[in-house]
Amino acid sequence: MDVKRFVTFEGGNGVGKSVQIQKLYQRLKQEWGPVCLTREPGGTDFGENLRTLLMRTPDFSLKTLCSLFVAARQYHWKHVIAPALEQGFWVLCDRFIHSTFVYQGLVGGLSYDFIKLLHEQLDAYVIPGLTFVLESVPTESYARCQNREITKKNHLDQHNFSTHCSVETAYKNFNLGNIVRIPPCSLKETEEKIWKSFQNYVLDRGGV
Template sequence: MARGFFISFEGGEGAGKSTQIARLAAKLRAKGYDLVVTREPGGSPGAEAVRHVILSGAAEPFGPEMEAVLFAAARSDHVEQLIAPAIARGSIVLCDRFLDSSRVYQGGAGDLDPGFMTALERVAVNGTIPDMTLIFDIDPAEGLKRANARRGDETPDRFEKETLAVHQRRREAFLAIARSEPERCVVIDASASPDDVEDAVTAAVFAALEARAAREIVEG
């Protein structure tokens, strides 16, 4: 591919995104694709420094606007230092969370002004939008149960610790994004077994890559 392919993975806590990213990455590498696997918040040195501030809850007392600004700053560094260069050289980029998490966590479920969020997003991504977004959908109660089991004795992070009602609002916000952008978003039933989820992810991603390759042939 002359230009790479950018896939973001979204969803609530405990939806299994990390597991499925690792499985998909192994399949793509086996097919010979050049691959970059990354995450948000984080993914570049500057963004990783901001990640600790956000997830530790250190920014929470300053309000959701400050958290949104920090996310945007981290995303801007991530895009400019890692994601955009990888796409430009033809790599497939798999990113655990991207702009839709900000839309949901600080926007739809965080009650921040849509105009404020749109302005932050425009600056942060600088035109870099995922070609495909997989939204892992799971009942928040089950997702939190999984997250708690995975975390063990570790302290819940800034977002895991919030109420079930807040997590439900986030689920609804993710599904609303999927309905509004069906050409980009694919909803994955994350309540299924890991193998069944893997099959759904594999089918969706390889179909998208094949369609992309076919378009490139037609376009010359």
């Protein structure tokens, strides 16, 4: 499967991924044709039900939580992302494989080999063509998480500040696939950096 049109957004909670992926989605629709916008956990009934469950802060073990994410990812890939790519769509996904390696791996303590093998065994080891990692000033992104309405918070929003900083550090140090890191700046500046990086990505591959 050719993943050149598969673009993901990563970063700690509160960095603005949801805002920026929507902005890229709108520009792509206008200038580059059909686009599929999705998210993890989510994108399918299975994924959305898992997302709802996580809003309740379940007491899962780390390995159980990781297994649920990967199982949902495999289903998401098979039934949403891969079919869209086969039809020539761009696919934009809010979180994907990098999140598991960061949250359950580098921060949670599960080994890289365990997470990679789990993905491979479930036919879910897919590296996107391009991954944007949005960086942040931890005090600012943490404050955004704390200020969210309680009904919109998930288990990631409830991490303490120390864990929040660990996630930011992990994303800075983790390298997998084609990553473009976007440093903290205004919403408009971030949007333009992402758009320019995306255009360079297309040009570097002679158009896709």
